[in-house]
Amino acid sequence: METRANEEAVQLLKDLLEIPSVNGTDDEGAVAEYLDAYFKNHGIESRVDRIDETHANVLAVIPGESEETDIWNGHLDTVPYGDLDKWETEPWKVTERDGKMFARGASDMKSGLAAMAFALTHLPGKPKHTIQFMGTCDEEKGGLGARRIVEENQMAASSFMLIGEPTALRPGAAQKGCLWLRLSVKGKTCHGAYPERGANAIHGLFKAAEEIKSYVEQFSHPFLGQSTAQVNWIGGGGAFNMTADCCEAVMDIRMVPGLNTSMVLERAKEAEKRLKSENPMFDCTFTVENSRRAIEIEEEHEKVRQLKELLGKRELNQESIGINFFTDASILAEQDLEQKILLFGPGKPNLAHQPNEYVETEAYLTAIEVLTEMADCR
Numbered sequence: 001m002e003t004r005a006n007e008e009a010v011q012l013l014k015d016l017l018e019i020p021s022v023n024g025t026d027d028e029g030a031v032a033e034y035l036d037a038y039f040k041n042h043g044i045e046s047r048v049d050r051i052d053e054t055h056a057n058v059l060a061v062i063p064g065e066s067e068e069t070d071i072w073n074g075h076l077d078t079v080p081y082g083d084l085d086k087w088e089t090e091p092w093k094v095t096e097r098d099g100k101m102f103a104r105g106a107s108d109m110k111s112g113l114a115a116m117a118f119a120l121t122h123l124p125g126k127p128k129h130t131i132q133f134m135g136t137c138d139e140e141k142g143g144l145g146a147r148r149i150v151e152e153n154q155m156a157a158s159s160f161m162l163i164g165e166p167t168a169l170r171p172g173a174a175q176k177g178c179l180w181l182r183l184s185v186k187g188k189t190c191h192g193a194y195p196e197r198g199a200n201a202i203h204g205l206f207k208a209a210e211e212i213k214s215y216v217e218q219f220s221h222p223f224l225g226q227s228t229a230q231v232n233w234i235g236g237g238g239a240f241n242m243t244a245d246c247c248e249a250v251m252d253i254r255m256v257p258g259l260n261t262s263m264v265l266e267r268a269k270e271a272e273k274r275l276k277s278e279n280p281m282f283d284c285t286f287t288v289e290n291s292r293r294a295i296e297i298e299e300e301h302e303k304v305r306q307l308k309e310l311l312g313k314r315e316l317n318q319e320s321i322g323i324n325f326f327t328d329a330s331i332l333a334e335q336d337l338e339q340k341i342l343l344f345g346p347g348k349p350n351l352a353h354q355p356n357e358y359v360e361t362e363a364y365l366t367a368i369e370v371l372t373e374m375a376d377c378r
Contacts, residue, residue: 005122009368010101010361012038013114014094017103023077028137028145029056031076035117035135036060042121049148055137057145059154062120064130065378069156071132072120074113074164075139075328078105079353086355100358107347111359112164115346115367122368125377132156139328142290146331155332160303162374163329164345166352169363169370171307172343173320174223177255177294177330179264182248182287183208185275189238189245198243199281202236205247208284211271212251216264221256221296223322229253250289254324257294292330297340303374307344310370323349344370 019034020026032048039046039060046060058076081091081104089095091104101111113135120133132155136145149155165172185205190198213229220226229251236247253264265286272284297304299320308318323343333339346367351357 006365009114009118009365012118013101013111013364016110016114017094017101017105018092020092021077021105022080023138023140025080027054028077029054032056032058032135032137038117039121039133044121049154051137051144051148055144057137057148058135060120060133062123062127062131062133064127066129069130069132069158071134071155071158071161071332072116072164073134073136073161073328073332074109074116075145076113076135076137077140078108078110079140082353082355088356091355091357096361099362100360101364102356102358104357106351106357106359107166107349108352108357109165109345109347111347111364112166112345112367115364115371116164119368119371119375123372123375123377128376128378130156131375132158134332136328143292143328143331146328150331150335159339161329161333161339161341162303163327163341163343165323165327165343166345166347166349167321167323167343168348169311169344169346169366170317171304171311171320172323173299173304174221174257174296174322175294175327175329175341175343176224176227176322176324177260178290178292178326179251179253179255179261180289181212181251181253181264181268182289183251184248184285184287185246186283187243187245188281190243192241192243195243198245199279200243201247201282202244204275204279204282204284205236205249208268208271208275209249209251211274212253212264212268215267216253216255216259219256219259221258221322223320224256224324225322227254227256227259255294257296260293261288261291292326293334295329295333295341297342301340301342303340303342306374306376307342307370310373314366314370316366325349325352
């Protein structure tokens with residue numbers, strides 16, 4: 001890109017990074033409103049869908065040569081800043097140093113968001129397909145923005161979706177799904193000196209959790225590695241000398257393609273039956289707190305081939321990678337399992353949610369060039 005365009009692109013990212021959009025603290029809708037104005041200033045149809053005082057989506061449409069529609073998506077929110085003592089800069093302000101821009105959200109994923117917005121507002125012609133851009137809120141927690149789009153039927157029918165999450169400029173061809181499974185076990189209390197008279201809910205819960213974990217870890221994927229399961233929150237018991245009659249925990253389960261929530265719940269029910277057969281005083285229930293399906297796209301898919309060609313032309317790494325964290329794609333595409341999803345962004349996955357998060361300016365500008373060509377203008 002020319003120097004002036006580079007400066008404008010960098011300024012766009014700086015502006016987005018300095019609009020506070022910490023999930024659960026700030027008004028994420030402020031980012032939606034900024035992008036809405038940005039699109040309109042470039043003659044693109046756009047609107048803000050305000051959900052509540054702190055949440056809003058932005059949706060824009062770039063008409064193509066055909067009515068066939070591609071979806072481009074990025075999220076507006078960031079995670080909290082974390083321990084400020086571990087930051088060398090102020091995370092709410094952009095610091096430029098050594099060819100990098102430091103700020104919360106620089107990698108995850110305002111650089112991908114800005115790259116998409118800049119590319120779509122500076123296309124050299126009409127894209128081959130109509131492109132619907134969707135900037136979604138609350139991705140870092142419950143996916144409120146993506147759910148809103150699905151429930152309100154705001155997304156055009158599409159067979160392909162591009163997500164601007166951090167992939168270090170490599171094709172993101174697979175993504176783990178996520179299941180937050182709450183386990184609630186009730187047992188029977190008794191004096192700690194006579195445990196045989198009761199049913200220890202803590203021990204029972206861990207038996208069920210270990211069985212679920214062993215099952216989940218049997219599934220693996222060439223890009224994503226092994227499915228994982230761990231207890232990340234737990235509470236239970238009453239006193240040091242009393243057998244615990246209740247225990248509750250939440251398992252964080254990350255699923256590769258081939259494993260889904262229904263399969264895990266079926267194994268959980270089997271674990272419950274085994275637990276009750278060992279001691280009928282146990283009662284065990286399971287609640288799904290969050291469910292995001294795994295996704296993948298074939299290496300021979302035309303969009304993957306196109307992206308690899310564009311990367312190869314720039315002598316960049318064309319090898320596909322997998323993403324272990326979930327994205328809004330799992331929600332947006334949950335009703336259309338045939339929709340193909342590709343992830344591509346300038347941020348680095350290992351910098352997401354970390355102190356001293358940054359994006360390399362050159363990588364950001366390269367992403368804009370690649371995205372512009374991905375639009376396949378005529």
